Amino acid sequence: xxxxxxxxxxxxxxxxxxxxxxxxxxxxxxxxxxxxxxxxxxxxxxxxxxxxxxxxxxxxxxxxxxxxxxxxxxxxxxxxxxxxxxxxxxxxxxxxxxxxxxxxxxxxxxxxxxxxxxxxxxxxxxxxxxxxxxxxxxxxxxxxxxxxxxxxxxxxxxxxxxxxxxxxxxxxxxxxxxxxxxxxxxxxxxxxxxxxxxxxxxxxxxxxxxxxxxxxxxxxxxxxxxxxxxxxxxxxxxxxxxxxxxxxxxxxxxxxxxxxxxxxxxxxxxxxxxxxxxxxxxxxxxxxxxxxxxxxxxxxxxxxxxxxxxxxxxxxxxxxxxxxxxxxxx
Numbered sequence: 001x002x003x004x005x006x007x008x009x010x011x012x013x014x015x016x017x018x019x020x021x022x023x024x025x026x027x028x029x030x031x032x033x034x035x036x037x038x039x040x041x042x043x044x045x046x047x048x049x050x051x052x053x054x055x056x057x058x059x060x061x062x063x064x065x066x067x068x069x070x071x072x073x074x075x076x077x078x079x080x081x082x083x084x085x086x087x088x089x090x091x092x093x094x095x096x097x098x099x100x101x102x103x104x105x106x107x108x109x110x111x112x113x114x115x116x117x118x119x120x121x122x123x124x125x126x127x128x129x130x131x132x133x134x135x136x137x138x139x140x141x142x143x144x145x146x147x148x149x150x151x152x153x154x155x156x157x158x159x160x161x162x163x164x165x166x167x168x169x170x171x172x173x174x175x176x177x178x179x180x181x182x183x184x185x186x187x188x189x190x191x192x193x194x195x196x197x198x199x200x201x202x203x204x205x206x207x208x209x210x211x212x213x214x215x216x217x218x219x220x221x222x223x224x225x226x227x228x229x230x231x232x233x234x235x236x237x238x239x240x241x242x243x244x245x246x247x248x249x250x251x252x253x254x255x256x257x258x259x260x261x262x263x264x265x266x267x268x269x270x271x272x273x274x275x276x277x278x279x280x281x282x283x284x285x286x287x288x289x290x291x292x293x294x295x296x297x298x299x300x301x302x303x304x305x306x307x308x309x310x311x312x313x314x315x316x317x318x319x320x321x322x323x324x325x326x327x328x329x330x
Contacts, residue, residue, distance in 0.1 A: 003074065004031035005176060005208050006055070011068035013050050013059055013232075015279075022279040024050040024063065026232035026287075032225075034175075037202060037209045039223035039240075041216060043255075045276055047232035048212045049098075052178045054078075055210075056095055057085040072176070091121040094169035098181035100161035104153040110164045111137075111149030117171040136167045140197055159190035166197060170205070177202075178210045183218070195222060216255055220244060225312065228252050231276060231287040238313035248307075248315035250292045286318065294319060 013025040025047045032038040040048050053059050055070055057077060070077040072093065077085065089095075097103040105113060114133040118124045124132050130149070137145035140163045153161055162182065169177050179198060183191040199222055202209050211223055219226050219240065226243045228236040228251065236249040247253050254272035274291035277283065286292070289299040299318055307320040 002033065005034040005073060006032040006210070007069075007071040008051075008055070009069045009071070011051065011054060011070060012066045013047070013054050013063060014066045015063040017280060019278075020280040024232055024279060025054065026283075027068070028227075028229070028232070028234050029068075030227050030234065030237065032176075032208060032210060034208055035206055037199075037211055037222055037224045039219040039226040040210065040212045040229060041214065041219050041226060041255075042229035043214055043276070045279070046229040048214075048229055049180050050232075051229075052095065052180045052210065052212050055178060056089055056093060057082070058089075058095075087121075090117055090169075090174065091172045092174050093176045093178065094172070094174040096162075096165050096169050096177060096179045096182045098184050100158065100165045100185070101153060103165060104161060106153055109150050109152055110156065110161075111151075114164070114167050114171050117168050121172040123172050133167065133171070136170060137163070140166055140170075140201075141193070142167075157190075158186050159193065162186060162190075162194050163197070166194075166201070170201065173205075174207075176208045176210070178212065180212045181214070182211075184213070184215075198222070216244075216259060228255070231279070231283070233287065233316065235288065235317070236313075236315040238309075239311065242309070242311065242313040246309075246313065248309065248313070248320065249288075249317050250294050250319075251288050252315075254291075286316075 009029050010027045011025055012027050015022040015024060028051065040051060042048055050059060054065055055077065059065060065078050104110065111133055115129045118129045118132065134145045134149055137148060142148050142160060142163050183194050186194060195218065198209065201207065213219060223240055225239055226237065227234045228249065230251050236243065236252045243252060247256060257270045258272065260269060272291055277287065277290065285301050286299045286304045289295050292299065296318055304316045304318045306314055306316050308314045
């Protein structure tokens with residue numbers, strides 16, 4: 001089996017708070033194959049964005065990685081110094097953030113910010129960098145890219161700003177991009193355009209994409225493999241076919257049941273009962289047990305096993321055991 005481009009092993013991230021340690025990521029492990037679109041999905045506060053930031057060493061202080069390994073092409077990123085990570089960010093691994101208006105510097109033109117990425121990583125400089133930036137902007141569908149190059153972020157629409165963020169992510173020709181809720185702040189029409197751009201660039205440049213979202217519909221449309229997070233843990237993982245049609249974990253079932261459909265637009269939406277426990281709470285057993293319709297006594301006392309099914313499908317749940325089919329490590 002080909003070694004994964006990205007391997008996360010027992011990653012743990014915590015934030016100290018006045019009420020105790022907040023455990024944002026509680027020991028997650030996954031592998032991302034080269035050229036794959038790997039989806040990380042879950043509701044707000046489940047640890048998706050923190051996981052993405054941890055990969056690039058961008059966990060906001062006072063948060064910190066307290067355990068685990070993050071290996072990119074066999075190198076442990078968690079053990080690298082900040083200067084070493086600065087050389088890697090953008091050049092080998094790039095990130096597209098949720099809110100482009102906040103991520104772009106309002107004091108500089110968007111073109112100069114794209115060029116700055118090229119200069120930082122010695123891809124191009126001077127007039128050559130400008131030409132490359134303009135060509136990239138045109139490739140990503142920005143109208144009149146020569147004019148847009150000299151505009152400031154506030155002079156662009158949300159969709160154009162997100163295209164600029166994609167330009168910055170692609171400027172140094174990385175082979176892995178982390179897209180953190182990259183379409184959430186956009187209206188539905190622009191969201192579809194950005195999603196199509198991501199898919200097109202991923203195929204055209206043979207990129208590996210980690211796609212972080214709360215939208216299961218987008219996961220079904222773009223991803224080759226999916227990890228479902230709940231309270232900083234992966235509760236289910238597999239290809240979209242398995243996740244959507246052979247669902248194993250009650251939390252994933254709840255997420256799918258909550259999706260609106262055209263046939264039920266007059267009816268109330270399904271919801272998962274209860275609320276997500278506090279991240280500072282000490283959890284014994286399954287973190288989803290208080291909200292689970294299939295809860296058993298052992299769910300509240302014993303951490304669920306990581307049960308593997310056919311292929312790369314796995315779920316952390318006490319419901320399964322004898323019917324599981326041994327499979328290869330995802």
